[in-house]
Amino acid sequence: MAVFRRPGRSRPAPEPDLSERIAELVEESEQPAGEGPVAEYAAKRRGRAVVLHAARLLGHGGLAAARGATKGAVYGGKALTEQLVQAAPRIPVRDLATLRAQHPDAAFPEQLADLLVTGAVRASGALGAGVGAAAMLPVPPAMPLEIAAETLAVAAVEIKLIAELHEVYGTPAQGAAVQRAGAYLGAWANRRGIDAGLLVRPAGFAALAISSEVRRQVRRRLTRSSLRHLPAVVPLLVGAGIGATMNRRDTRRLAGEVRKDLRGRRPADGTYWASADSALKGGTEARGGAVDADGTAP
Secondary structure (H helix, E strand, O other): OOOOOOOOOOOOOOOOOHHHHHHHHHHHHOOOOOOOHHHHHHHHHHHHHHHHHHHHHHHHHHHHHHOOHHHHHHOOOHHHHHHHHHHHHHOOOOOHHHHHHHOOOOOOHHHHHHHHHHHHHHHHHHHHHHHHHHHOOOOOOOHHHHHHHHHHHHHHHHHHHHHHHHHHOOOOOOOOHHHHHHHHHHHHHHOOOOOHHHHHOOOHHHHHOOOHHHHHHHHHHHHHHHHHHHHHHOOOOOOHHHHHHHHHHHHHHHHHHHHHHHHOOOOOOOOHHHHHHHHHHOOOEEOOEEOOOOOOOO
């Protein structure tokens, strides 16, 4: 059947993909938003928007798999893994020069890492608050699907954090976007830094990509995350505060484990921090974004 449009009427603009929404949420959360109910409501609203966006993507990919509470938890397996695998290479990861431009007061790696963790913790808390508030409604809309969507969004936030922590500690993954994504997906699933052997043998990244073993590891982790949230949400006993607290605690714990691992490693380049400072001062265009002369990212 033909579709007719009025003359001069433009097509609707495409909706940003999930990876872009995740990046926006994290970067907004890194900026101090103040305290009080207004700031809390704004953060919850941002998190809710991302969860709904992810839920629409999941629904289009297999809504039937998410019917019922039990099946909603199972949706955190193969289908959810494939969504995360597809999104991971497109998650914008800022390199060290860009991170330092956006956080000029961070003079040392630990200070910058603290700021990144704070932003990611706020973002995951906002996601938990959004889905937790929905659970308190008399008729929660498609809650199993939204639990799966929240699990996916929080995973993306944490993978972005892990990738940028590797930049901060001078041990970034090498290779193409898919190869780096495979390394960071494995690190997220195993709650540690990427395989140290790959850093001394960078050619290994070419063979890594996103292997079946990485997919199995990610699937196990996503399923555990979905099942952990389900018993609390289904009885409608989780509110925005508890949902946010659960996510903040888990993201902070993951960051602590990864940072402990990365601190024990020697950077591939001993001058990486100073080199990033030189790039920052020179206004060099970085992989994660361009740095302007005033030291900010556009």
